[in-house]
Amino acid sequence: MNTFREIKVWQKAMDFVTKMYRSTKKFPQDELFGLTSQMRRCAVSIPSNIAEGFGRRSSNDFKRFLQISMGSLFELETQLEIAKNLEYMDESQFNNLYNDLREIEIMLSSFINSIK
Numbered sequence: 347m348n349t350f351r352e353i354k355v356w357q358k359a360m361d362f363v364t365k366m367y368r369s370t371k372k373f374p375q376d377e378l379f380g381l382t383s384q385m386r387r388c389a390v391s392i393p394s395n396i397a398e399g400f401g402r403r404s405s406n407d408f409k410r411f412l413q414i415s416m417g418s419l420f421e422l423e424t425q426l427e428i429a430k431n432l433e434y435m436d437e438s439q440f441n442n443l444y445n446d447l448r449e450i451e452i453m454l455s456s457f458i459n460s461i462k
Contacts, residue, residue, distance in 0.1 A: 350400035355453040359393035359415075362446050366422075369443060373434045381434070385425045391418035392450065409461045416454055423447055 350356050366389035370382045392415045399411025423444065430440040 347400075350397040353396060353400070353457075355450060355457055356393050356396045358446075358450050358453060359389075359396065362443075362450060363389045363393065365443060365446065369435060369439060370429075373429070377434070381425060381429060381432075385422060385429070388418045388422035388425065391415065392422075392454075396454075405461055409458060412454060412458045412461070416451070416458065419447060419451055419454065423451075 347353065363386075366385060370385055373382045395411045395415040395418065399408040399415075402408055402411065426435075426440060426444055426447070429435050430437070435443075
């Protein structure tokens with residue numbers, strides 16, 4: 347790989363960021379600096395840490411940043427549940443986003459395990 351842009355899980359995570367921004371745009375205005383902001387930051391953190399780790403040019407550092415991405419992903423899964431419980435999104439929207447996150451989780455987990 348010559349660039350992090352070639353990493354499939356980074357590409358999938360980037361697509362997810364766009365979905366997250368669009369989904370949270372419909373959240374209540376009083377959540378702008380609360381749950382909306384937190385969910386967006388977590389979503390952005392996933393591909394950002396993949397890219398930063400790639401740039402470190404060390405397998406150990408790369409793996410550590412991939413694990414940080416995974417932590418952000420799990421945090422975001424929790425926040426999705428909260429948003430659903432507060433009825434900021436319907437069941438269909440929740441399932442769509444959650445399934446995308448699970449796919450990223452599986453890809454990221456496999457990627458982490460492949461790094462020696």
